[in-house]
Amino acid sequence: MDTPVRRILTGVAALILVIIAFFLIRLYIEARPVFSAYGATHFVFDNAWLPSKNLYGAWPLIAGTLITSAIALIIGVPIAVAAALFVTELCPRPLRATLTILVDLLAAVPSVVYGLWAVFFLIPKIKPAEQWFSDTFSFLPFVGGQVAGPNYFIAGLLLATMIIPIVSAISREVLATVPQEHKEAALALGATRWEMIRLAVLPYSRAGISGAAMLGLGRALGETIAVTLVIGNSAHLGSTIFSQGYTLAAVIANEFGEAASNPVHRASLIAAGLVLFLLTLVVNFIARFYVTRAEKKMLGGAPVAEPVATGAAA
Amino acid sequence: MTPEPTTTLTDVDLPETPLTTPEVPAHESASEAAANGKNGRRLSLQDLKAFYGDNEAVHGINLEYNPNEVTAMIGPSGCGKSTVLRCINRMHEEIPGAYSTGKVLLDGLDVYASDVDLTAVRRAIGMVFQKPTPFPTLSIFDNVAAGLKLAGIKGVEASDRVEWALKGAGLWNEVKDRLNSPGIGLSGGQQQRLCIARTIAVEPELILMDEPCSALDPIATLRVEELIQELKEQFTIVIVTHNMQQAARVADRTAFFLLGDLVEVGPTESIFTNPTDSRTEEYVSGKFG
Numbered sequence: 211m212d213t214p215v216r217r218i219l220t221g222v223a224a225l226i227l228v229i230i231a232f233f234l235i236r237l238y239i240e241a242r243p244v245f246s247a248y249g250a251t252h253f254v255f256d257n258a259w260l261p262s263k264n265l266y267g268a269w270p271l272i273a274g275t276l277i278t279s280a281i282a283l284i285i286g287v288p289i290a291v292a293a294a295l296f297v298t299e300l301c302p303r304p305l306r307a308t309l310t311i312l313v314d315l316l317a318a319v320p321s322v323v324y325g326l327w328a329v330f331f332l333i334p335k336i337k338p339a340e341q342w343f344s345d346t347f348s349f350l351p352f353v354g355g356q357v358a359g360p361n362y363f364i365a366g367l368l369l370a371t372m373i374i375p376i377v378s379a380i381s382r383e384v385l386a387t388v389p390q391e392h393k394e395a396a397l398a399l400g401a402t403r404w405e406m407i408r409l410a411v412l413p414y415s416r417a418g419i420s421g422a423a424m425l426g427l428g429r430a431l432g433e434t435i436a437v438t439l440v441i442g443n444s445a446h447l448g449s450t451i452f453s454q455g456y457t458l459a460a461v462i463a464n465e466f467g468e469a470a471s472n473p474v475h476r477a478s479l480i481a482a483g484l485v486l487f488l489l490t491l492v493v494n495f496i497a498r499f500y501v502t503r504a505e506k507k508m509l510g511g512a513p514v515a516e517p518v519a520t521g522a523a524a
Numbered sequence: 525m526t527p528e529p530t531t532t533l534t535d536v537d538l539p540e541t542p543l544t545t546p547e548v549p550a551h552e553s554a555s556e557a558a559a560n561g562k563n564g565r566r567l568s569l570q571d572l573k574a575f576y577g578d579n580e581a582v583h584g585i586n587l588e589y590n591p592n593e594v595t596a597m598i599g600p601s602g603c604g605k606s607t608v609l610r611c612i613n614r615m616h617e618e619i620p621g622a623y624s625t626g627k628v629l630l631d632g633l634d635v636y637a638s639d640v641d642l643t644a645v646r647r648a649i650g651m652v653f654q655k656p657t658p659f660p661t662l663s664i665f666d667n668v669a670a671g672l673k674l675a676g677i678k679g680v681e682a683s684d685r686v687e688w689a690l691k692g693a694g695l696w697n698e699v700k701d702r703l704n705s706p707g708i709g710l711s712g713g714q715q716q717r718l719c720i721a722r723t724i725a726v727e728p729e730l731i732l733m734d735e736p737c738s739a740l741d742p743i744a745t746l747r748v749e750e751l752i753q754e755l756k757e758q759f760t761i762v763i764v765t766h767n768m769q770q771a772a773r774v775a776d777r778t779a780f781f782l783l784g785d786l787v788e789v790g791p792t793e794s795i796f797t798n799p800t801d802s803r804t805e806e807y808v809s810g811k812f813g
């Protein structure tokens with residue numbers, strides 16, 4: 211690459227890192243009052259978030275964010291990938307465009323509308339089913355007991371619906387890149403359509419689908435308003451997936467107004483934002499690591515290209 | 525036979541028919557089966573027409589492929605060689621809007637008959653593609669075993685067959701110490717022989733090859749040509765090639781196609797030295813194409 215272009219690209223890449231670093235530092239400075247008052251460890255791991263009693267333990271929020279996002283991934287990704295597979299490989303051609311548009315339309319619904327829909331429709335409709343599940347499978351960990359109306363599971367289910375369009379759209383793109391020759395090679399060996407998908411399509415697109423799931427996860431971790439409406443906003447970590455809970459994003463949205471007069475409360479909310487930011491970064495790094503490893507495995511130890519970010523920033 | 529839309533043919537599970545892969549009896553290993561002289565089948569095309577939508581690409585072909593012979597299909601680009609080949613194992617109908625009419629008979633059995641199982645047809649008629657297509661995530665062993673797995677063959681018998689197929693494809697000595705490393709780590713020529721091994725592992729009755737050497741260097745090409753000579757002891761082979769010398773080297777009989785028609789078919793020697801049709805003569809002497 212010629213030097214000027216290279217310099218500009220390097221500069222842009224470096225700028226992104228600088229902005230991220232600036233964000234982190236700024237957030238840290240704003241959040242420092244709560245860390246100095248309670249200690250960072252207490253802030254992160256104490257199981258009580260009661261600003262009225264000056265208790266700022268973010269653990270219920272962190273856990274709630276992770277729990278709801280995990281539920282969203284567990285439910286949403288298989289459905290999204292199945293929808294993408296159906297559209298690209300199985301469904302009759304004339305139906306394709308219609309189905310694609312329908313799935314994409316899910317993304318056009320504003321998240322507050324999702325939240326309201328869940329509050330007025332999903333929660334009452336699904337509660338008996340949740341109670342039945344809770345009673346029948348109470349031997350499973352984190353299942354059993356009385357089901358709360360708003361709870362982790364509902365939030366996860368709602369998030370799943372919200373990440374399906376993006377995960378599905380990217381999966382479709384990825385599946386479309388599987389070379390026709392690989393698919394034909396499988397069919398020519400006597401594979402059925404499903405066997406062809408398992409043999410040629412999924413292995414080829416595994417890394418790309420993980421990437422799609424990652425983007426969905428990013429959205430689930432940060433989603434605010436819909437979750438705020440259905441999570442229950444409870445100060446303590448719930449004991450089952452059907453308990454009320456809280457998430458980092460929801461707490462910030464709920465309490466920022468009232469926190470203006472209390473510097474420690476305000477700092478604690480900014481600290482919650484900082485933790486959410488770090489959480490997203492860490493989750494992304496972990497996911498990226500797995501994707502790279504999957505790609506490496508696929509290429510059989512052949513040298514893998516340097517990750518773009520480090521390459522450009524170096 | 526009337527044109528049938530692709531969707532009705534592909535996804536239906538049809539009852540078992542005689543057209544299934546001949547299972548090797550349990551007491552007989554794959555290599556023994558080979559030693560006992562497994563024979564290829566006779567293939568005949570009767571009034572085969574192939575369409576891409578409204579476009580008729582192949583105009584009613586009648587052609588016999590003799591058992592245990594190599595038949596080459598030659599002709600200028602776009603004359604319909606690949607299309608004919610893909611009609612034989614019913615890959616043609618995978619293309620949206622494509623269909624064919626006429627008969628493809630494998631030892632008298634119509635592979636397009638409505639009670640024939642599509643996957644059984646494709647297992648009985650193996651196909652090697654132009655570009656090597658090892659499955660990206662699978663090891664060398666698993667690549668060869670892929671077809672066996674689909675046919676429900678596992679365990680010791682599968683390993684025996686993999687070894688036999690890799691030996692048959694002339695690849696065993698090169699890969700026997702790294703069967704668990706990825707298939708795409710091999711060179712292009714090795715990958716193509718891996719694909720041949722994968723094809724013969726399921727013991728098809730017929731092998732179709734569409735320009736199998738066009739992505740290979742001369743030495744790898746020679747290796748595959750030798751292999752074709754060995755394979756015809758057990759299989760009927762149909763090969764599409766652009767390379768006239770290659771047809772002359774490997775084929776017992778050669779068929780010349782032009783614009784979707786079969787112009788002439790006969791023993792390779794007479795096609796190249798003494799063709800009856802002037803168009804064949806012009807083509808093989810390099811005047812066009």
Ligand SMILES: Nc1ncnc2c1ncn2[C@@H]1O[C@H](COP(=O)(O)OP(=O)(O)OP(=O)(O)O)[C@@H](O)[C@H]1O
Binds near residue numbers: 581
């Ligand atoms: N997927 C397709 N859709 C529409 N038409 C096609 C398709 N594939 C091939 N054809 C048409 O069918 C005719 C025969 O093509 P085919 O690929 O069988 O030729 P070929 O003899 O194999 O050529 P080549 O030597 O270049 O591989 C051509 O005129 C081509 O335009």
Ligand SMILES: [Mg+2]
Binds near residue numbers: 605606734
């Ligand atoms: Mg061709």
